[in-house]
Structure formats: C-alpha cells, structure tokens
Amino acid sequence: MAYSAEKLNEEKVFKDPVHRYIHVRDRVIWDLIGTKEFQRLRRIKQLGTTYLTFHGAEHSRFNHSLGVYEIVRRISDDVFLGRPEWNEEDRMLTLCAALLHDLGHGPFSHSFEKVFDLDHEHFTRAIILGNTEVNKVLTRVNADFPQQVADVIAKTSKNKLVVSLISSQIDADRMDYLQRDAYFTGVSYGHFDMERILRVMRPREDQVVIKQSGMHAVEDYIMSRYQMYWQVYFHPVTRSAEVILTKILHRTKDLHEQKYRFKYDPIHFYSLFNGEITLEDYIKLDEAIILYYFQMWQEEEDQILKDLCCRFMDRNLYKYVEFDPAKEYKKLAELSALFKKAGIDPEYYLVVDSSSDLPYDFYRPGEEEERLPIHLLLKNGDIRELSRESEIVDAISGKRRTDHKLYYPADFIADNRKKPTIKKQIRTLLEID
Numbered sequence: 001m002a003y004s005a006e007k008l009n010e011e012k013v014f015k016d017p018v019h020r021y022i023h024v025r026d027r028v029i030w031d032l033i034g035t036k037e038f039q040r041l042r043r044i045k046q047l048g049t050t051y052l053t054f055h056g057a058e059h060s061r062f063n064h065s066l067g068v069y070e071i072v073r074r075i076s077d078d079v080f081l082g083r084p085e086w087n088e089e090d091r092m093l094t095l096c097a098a099l100l101h102d103l104g105h106g107p108f109s110h111s112f113e114k115v116f117d118l119d120h121e122h123f124t125r126a127i128i129l130g131n132t133e134v135n136k137v138l139t140r141v142n143a144d145f146p147q148q149v150a151d152v153i154a155k156t157s158k159n160k161l162v163v164s165l166i167s168s169q170i171d172a173d174r175m176d177y178l179q180r181d182a183y184f185t186g187v188s189y190g191h192f193d194m195e196r197i198l199r200v201m202r203p204r205e206d207q208v209v210i211k212q213s214g215m216h217a218v219e220d221y222i223m224s225r226y227q228m229y230w231q232v233y234f235h236p237v238t239r240s241a242e243v244i245l246t247k248i249l250h251r252t253k254d255l256h257e258q259k260y261r262f263k264y265d266p267i268h269f270y271s272l273f274n275g276e277i278t279l280e281d282y283i284k285l286d287e288a289i290i291l292y293y294f295q296m297w298q299e300e301e302d303q304i305l306k307d308l309c310c311r312f313m314d315r316n317l318y319k320y321v322e323f324d325p326a327k328e329y330k331k332l333a334e335l336s337a338l339f340k341k342a343g344i345d346p347e348y349y350l351v352v353d354s355s356s357d358l359p360y361d362f363y364r365p366g367e368e369e370e371r372l373p374i375h376l377l378l379k380n381g382d383i384r385e386l387s388r389e390s391e392i393v394d395a396i397s398g399k400r401r402t403d404h405k406l407y408y409p410a411d412f413i414a415d416n417r418k419k420p421t422i423k424k425q426i427r428t429l430l431e432i433d
Contacts, residue, residue: 028096032138045060046063048110064177068172071194083202093159097152097153100128104127108245118277127279155167170197170208187231189231193217218374219390226359237317240407244311251302251304256269291313304348318407322405323404338426353406354403356401356402
C-alpha cells in the first residue's frame with residue numbers, strides 16, 4: 001500500500017474543547033504530528049501576550065493547527081466527498097497544508113517578526129522544504145510533495161480550490177481560531193454556526209463557494225471576526241504588553257550593537273542580531289527560551305532593559321490614552337521633549353501604537369494585496385460576490401477601522417521625587433492629572 005493511503009491500525013483521537021474530537025486515521029498525518037518541528041508548536045502561544053489580559057488564553061499553535069486540520073478533514077471526508085468538482089487525490093495535500101500552515105511561527109510571533117524583520121511564512125516553507133523531520137515524512141509521499149504543500153501554504157499553488165480552504169476570507173484557519181480564541185478568552189463574540197457553514201460549502205474549480213441559503217451564517221461569521229479583533233486581538237492591555245515586549249527586544253538589539261557586556265549572554269539571539277539566522281537556530285526558539293532571558297535580564301546593569309523585563313514578567317504594564325498622530329503630532333513632540341528633561345527615555349517609554357483591521361473586502365484591481373472574496377452560489381447556479389447580496393456585509397466592505405493609542409509608564413510619571421514640575425507638565429498634557 002502506498003504511504004499516502006496507509007491507515008493506522010486504530011484511529012487516534014485528540015480530545016478538543018472546540019471540536020470535541022480530532023480524528024487521525026492517516027499514517028502521514030500521525031507521523032507529521034510526531035515530528036519535533038510540529039511538537040515545537042506546543043511551546044508557542046496562539047495569542048502571544050493576550051494571556052496577560054485574558055488569563056485563559058494559554059492555548060498554543062499546536063492546538064490551533066490540529067483544529068484547522070480537523071475542519072479540513074471534515075470538509076474533504078464528509079462535505080465534499082463524491083462531488084464531481086472535488087478531486088479525491090487532493091485530499092492528503094489539503095490535510096497536510098492545513099496541519100502545517102503555522103509551522104514557522106516564532107515566539108510571540110508578530111512582535112518578534114517586526115523587530116528582527118522575519119517572516120513566519122518563509123520559515124514555514126523552509127521547515128517543509130529543508131533538512132527536517134517534517135520534510136522526511138512529506139518526501140515519503142513523493143519527492144514533489146513537500147513543494148506542493150509549501151506552494152499551497154504560500155498561495156502560489158495552481159490548485160486554487162485547496163488554497164481557498166486554507167487561506168481566504170472564509171477558511172478553516174479563521175473558523176478554528178475565532179472559536180478557539182473565544183473559548184480560551186471566555187468571551188462570547190467569536191461564536192458562529194460553523195456546522196451550518198460547513199453544510200452549505202460547495203467546491204468549485206478555483207475556490208469554495210457558499211450556498212445562498214447559508215448567507216446569514218456567513219454574515220454572523222464575519223461579524224464575529226470583527227468583534228474578536230476589536231474586543232480581543234486589539235485589546236489595549238494586550239497591546240501594552242506587546243509594546244513592552246517589542247521594546248525589550250529592541251533594547252537587547254541596541255545593547256548588542258553598543259558592545260554591552262550582558263550578565264546573561266543572549267546566545268540564542270546572536271544570529272538574529274547579525275541578520276543571519278539559520279533554520280536550525282530558528283527551530284530552537286520558543287517562548288520558554290525568550291521568557292528565560294526576560295527573567296534573567298531583570299538583574300542586568302542596564303536600567304532600561306532591567307525595568308522593561310521586570311514590567312513584562314510582573315505585568316506592570318504601560319497605561320494609555322487615546323491619541324491621533326495626524327492631529328496631535330505637536331503634542332507628541334512636546335511630550336517627548338518633556339520626557340527627556342524628566343530623565344525618561346521616550347524611545348522606550350513613550351510609544352504610539354496603531355491597530356487596523358479590514359473586516360471584509362472584495363478584489364480591487366491595482367491593490368497590492370488580493371483578497372479572495374466570498375462567493376455565494378445562487379439557486380439558479382449563478383455565482384455572486386457576497387456583498388452584492390448581503391446588505392450587512394456591503395455596509396462594512398472595504399471599510400478599514402484604525403485605532404491609535406499613546407502608551408506611557410504611569411508610575412514614572414506619578415513619581416514626584418525627581419523633576420516634579422516637569423512631570424506635572426507631562427500629566428497635564430496627557431490629561432491624567
């Protein structure tokens with residue numbers, strides 16, 4: 001029997017709080033889950049610093065990846081099974097791409113990527129195509145299979161239907177993380193009728209479409225996503241933790257460039273600092289490693305690094321005020337000057353942070369990012385873009401919402417033992433007196 005068709009002697013089942021059970025029957029999938037690169041995802045939180053706001057948000061990329069796999073397995077084995085537009089030969093490709101789509105995420109994913117100019121999708125492809133346990137499993141399917149999986153995840157595959165299952169505006173990735181993140185944060189916003197959406201999904205040559213009768217379930221899904229972004233993902237307390245995390249990494253990088261002698265040498269960061277990180281070095285990074293350094297750097301001589309690490313580890317986060325950088329740039333310059341006079345480095349302690357989201361959009365010619373829209377399958381067989389049929393979706397299509405906040409250390413500003421007059425001016429400008 002070919003490896004790709006080989007089944008386990010007995011089905012393996014993962015108990016899951018979102019999908020109840022995750023079923024594994026295929027030898028390929030079971031072997032991929034057992035690789036060290038996939039097991040590493042247990043040590044990377046799905047929501048980064050969100051656990052400092054919602055204490056239940058301790059779930060991992062491992063949990064989420066299994067969830068995406070399970071949704072795709074149900075679609076391919078139940079919903080699409082026997083439909084002429086669905087090629088059964090694409091089943092294993094779809095399952096593997098779903099399982100491995102987040103494989104390259106680093107610790108505290110997006111903050112880490114910004115500071116060191118990294119791209120988790122690049123590392124996902126590198127793990128799949130490199131000298132790894134994952135690559136060895138995929139190559140057993142056939143020599144070209146790792147490249148096929150990497151192409152689906154990179155959205156460069158010619159198989160657009162499979163790509164749309166993993167990455168579109170209504171895909172297995174989003175359907176899992178919205179429900180999973182809602183469950184672990186304890187909020188009610190991310191819940192929608194996934195069972196209904198799965199029942200009305202239909203395969204077409206280039207993407208998944210939704211039967212018109214399921215339009216209201218899709219509207220609910222889009223609004224759930226909108227609420228989750230503003231109530232959970234962009235929560236200002238979470239953003240405050242991310243600001244401090246980012247500043248720790250920046251400070252470490254700056255100190256390295258200044259030839260500072262660390263008490264606890266950041267050996268795991270050297271290749272990052274030099275912009276020459278290897279795949280082997282990257283795979284060694286996880287959040288336990290990063291938090292170890294943050295713990296130890298609380299004893300550093302550098303007062304800024306020491307303070308920032310203490311803040312992060314003890315959850316002594318920055319406070320914030322609403323801020324419009326376009327209208328209040330003069331105030332920012334004035335505050336920056338006052339911070340310097342007060343002996344507080346504005347580079348690390350006065351930070352404008354912006355959040356932005358586009359809840360739904362359709363393809364607009366000339367735009368850099370092509371967003372694959374959601375299409376409805378009408379009763380007469382025609383296909384129409386969702387916002388043409390839904391007034392709710394039409395009302396939010398293409399409307400980007402942006403939010404800006406100014407973060408600062410309230411304890412430093414309130415401490416009047418040094419420079420009380422200047423600090424009073426700062427508090428007045430921030431309107432916190």
